[in-house]
Every structure is written in structure tokens, then in C-alpha cells.
Amino acid sequence: MAVYTDVSEPQLSAFLEAYDLGTLLSYKGIAEGVENSNFLLRTTGGTFILTLYEKRVARGDLPFFVGLMLHLASRGLSCPLPVEARDRETLRDLAGRPAAVFTFLEGMWTRRPGVPECRDVGAALAGMHAAASDFSGTRPNALSVDAWRPLAESCGADADRVEPGLSAEIAAELDAIEAAWPQHLPTGVIHADLFPDNVFFLGGQLSGLIDFYFACNDILAYDLAICLCAWCFEADGAFNVTKGRAMIEAYRRVRPLSEVEIVALPILARGAAMRFLLTRLYDWLNVPDGSFVTKKDPKEYLRKSRFHRTVRSAADYGIEMDCP
Ligand SMILES: Nc1ncnc2c1ncn2[C@@H]1O[C@H](COP(=O)(O)OP(=O)(O)O)[C@@H](O)[C@H]1O
Numbered sequence: 001m002a003v004y005t006d007v008s009e010p011q012l013s014a015f016l017e018a019y020d021l022g023t024l025l026s027y028k029g030i031a032e033g034v035e036n037s038n039f040l041l042r043t044t045g046g047t048f049i050l051t052l053y054e055k056r057v058a059r060g061d062l063p064f065f066v067g068l069m070l071h072l073a074s075r076g077l078s079c080p081l082p083v084e085a086r087d088r089e090t091l092r093d094l095a096g097r098p099a100a101v102f103t104f105l106e107g108m109w110t111r112r113p114g115v116p117e118c119r120d121v122g123a124a125l126a127g128m129h130a131a132a133s134d135f136s137g138t139r140p141n142a143l144s145v146d147a148w149r150p151l152a153e154s155c156g157a158d159a160d161r162v163e164p165g166l167s168a169e170i171a172a173e174l175d176a177i178e179a180a181w182p183q184h185l186p187t188g189v190i191h192a193d194l195f196p197d198n199v200f201f202l203g204g205q206l207s208g209l210i211d212f213y214f215a216c217n218d219i220l221a222y223d224l225a226i227c228l229c230a231w232c233f234e235a236d237g238a239f240n241v242t243k244g245r246a247m248i249e250a251y252r253r254v255r256p257l258s259e260v261e262i263v264a265l266p267i268l269a270r271g272a273a274m275r276f277l278l279t280r281l282y283d284w285l286n287v288p289d290g291s292f293v294t295k296k297d298p299k300e301y302l303r304k305s306r307f308h309r310t311v312r313s314a315a316d317y318g319i320e321m322d323c324p
């Protein structure tokens with residue numbers, strides 16, 4: 001579930017008085033999502049999304065996120081637009097939480113992405129990287145390689161409750177990742193969580209990207225590695241090289257990858273699998289049932305991590321070395 005903070009109708013009507021959105025017709029909580037509380041809002045001015053930012057999103061980061069969405073939209077990328085109140089502000093307080101209203105993005109996320117969706121996501125990701133290249137805001141990645149060891153240590157031996165030997169396996173894999181993590185690859189603003197539930201499709205076309213609340217500055221090709229992890233595995237755990245090839249080729253047509261980025265892709269993918277294994281593991285062990293955060297299965301990313309350790313080169317992801 002993802003309505004952690006309740007909002008009463010009088011509270012919401014009073015909140016909307018600051019906007020030029022007409023009067024409230026209806027609102028309802030949206031079950032999907034993990035981090036924040038989201039409501040579908042209908043007013044005489046249209047349909048909107050109301051987001052209340054919960055504790056895991058730092059208030060100080062909100063101007064970066066809404067500024068990024070405004071910037072990307074101004075560069076033609078389809079994403080929710082923060083709606084300004086009459087005082088031109090996009091962020092205010094509601095029910096004790098920071099809150100913002102966004103334009104409604106038509107479409108639905110795809111539960112079973114196929115090759116065409118993987119291709120569309122590759123192109124959209126590169127388009128986002130290009131569109132963000134002149135964004136002036138910066139935000140360090142709080143969940144990059146330096147953060148993984150402390151996260152693993154905070155799980156400690158409890159990881160072995162998820163699978164015997166897991167804490168030692170994670171420590172060994174972190175040794176390998178830290179030793180080989182690339183230092184000089186092109187960086188920029190990355191989405192950092194472009195999973196299928198954050199990409200909408202409408203009538204077979206990609207209609208937009210949502211959920212920029214992990215966006216940050218980091219290695220651009222690491223974002224592609226995250227997408228390979230999130231989109232290109234089958235339900236039985238097998239990596240689908242056709243999907244990988246479609247995604248990477250579509251990405252390269254919009255933003256060419258240098259040879260060093262291609263060579264680094266396997267270690268970046270190991271890092272991506274580790275990042276989601278660790279955050280899922282942490283939540284699995286620490287978040288009480290029925291609490292703030294929806295828990296996702298860490299073992300899915302353990303299996304992906306093990307696959308990436310078998311990869312010998314980027315060719316195993318379907319990469320064509322002679323593609324422009
Ligand atoms: N601008 C939007 N337009 C349409 N639906 C949205 C929009 N923003 C969020 N949603 C809906 O809310 C759900 C949760 O949003 P998301 O940003 O992923 O939440 P969280 O940050 O909590 O993970 C999405 O899956 C989608 O159904």
C-alpha cells in the first residue's frame with residue numbers, strides 16, 4: 001500500500017485554495033508505490049496527482065526533484081509536471097507532510113515487458129540523460145557504491161535468515177565490486193530507479209516516466225545497468241539477451257556509449273544488482289509488517305547478482321560492438 005498519511009476532505013479543500021485548480025470533486029488514495037503517499041485528485045480544473053512526501057524522502061531534496069521534472073518537461077521529456085500554486089510555489093505542507101500536486105500522466109505500467117518495451121525504455125533513458133545534461137541542480141547518490149558496505153553491515157548476520165551464507169556472499173561480492181568500480185566514466189543526472197512500475201505505456205507507446213525520487217548525479221551507464229537488471233530478466237530468472245540487445249541498441253542510438261562504458265557494463269550491472277539486493281534486504285529485515293514501506297523480495301536481486309557474476313563481457317548482454 002502507499003497511502004501512509006490520511007488527508008481529510010476539509011484539509012484538502014483548504015490546501016487547494018492556494019491553487020487555481022477549481023474546486024475538489026473527488027480524491028482517492030493510490031495503492032501502488034513504495035515511498036510516498038499518492039492520491040488521484042479530480043477538481044473542476046482537471047485530474048491531478050497529489051503526493052505527500054514521507055519520512056524517507058528528505059525535505060531538502062525536494063527542490064532538486066521538482067526542478068528536475070520541470071527541466072525535463074521543458075526539454076520535451078514526458079513526465080509529471082509540478083503544478084504551481086498562485087504564489088508560484090510547487091511545494092507546500094499538507095497533513096504535516098511536504099506535498100505537491102502534479103499533472104496526471106496517461107498510461108499504465110507494463111507487468112510483462114517485452115522486447116518493444118525494453119527498446120522504448122532504452123531510448124527514453126538515453127533521452128532523459130540527454131535532456132538532463134544542462135540541468136543545474138545536483139544531488140549526490142546516497143545509494144551509490146560507498147553506501148553499500150555500511151548498508152550490508154547494518155544487516156549483518158541477519159542476512160543469513162533470508163538465505164544461509166548470504167552475509168558472507170554479500171561481503172565477498174562487495175570486495176569485488178569495490179575493487180573494480182570504475183572511477184572515470186561519464187556522469188550526469190540519472191533516474192536511478194527506472195523500473196517497469198515507473199514507465200507508462202499508452203496504446204503500445206511509451207507515454208512517460210514517473211517517480212524521480214531517487215534521481216541523483218552518478219555514472220550514466222550505471223542507469224542503463226539498473227534498467228538491464230529491472231527489465232531484461234524473465235520470471236524464471238533467465239536473462240533475456242534479446243531484450244538486453246534491444247535496450248542497449250536503442251540507448252546507443254540516442255546517446256552513444258564509449259568503449260570504456262561498454263567494458264564497464266558488467267561491473268556496473270553487478271553494482272546495480274547489489275544496490276537493490278541491499279535495500280530490499282534492509283527493508284525485509286528491518287521494516288515491521290504493515291508499516292511505512294512496502295517490502296520487495298531481496299532474493300530476486302540475489303539471483304540477478306549471481307547471474308551478473310557469470311558474465312564475461314558486455315557481449316553477454318547482447319551488445320553489438322560495431323553499433324554506432
Ligand atoms: N503523474 C502521475 N500520473 C499518473 N499516475 C501517477 C502519477 N504519479 C504517480 N502515479 C501513480 O501513483 C503510483 C505511485 O507513484 P510513485 O511515484 O511510483 O510512488 P512512490 O514514490 O511511492 O514509489 C504509480 O504507480 C501511479 O499509479
Ligand SMILES: N[C@@H](CCOP(=O)(O)O)C(=O)O
Nearest residue numbers: 033034035193195276280296
Ligand atoms: N524499485 C525498487 C523499489 C522502489 O520502488 P518505487 O515504487 O519507488 O519504484 C525495488 O524494486 O527494489
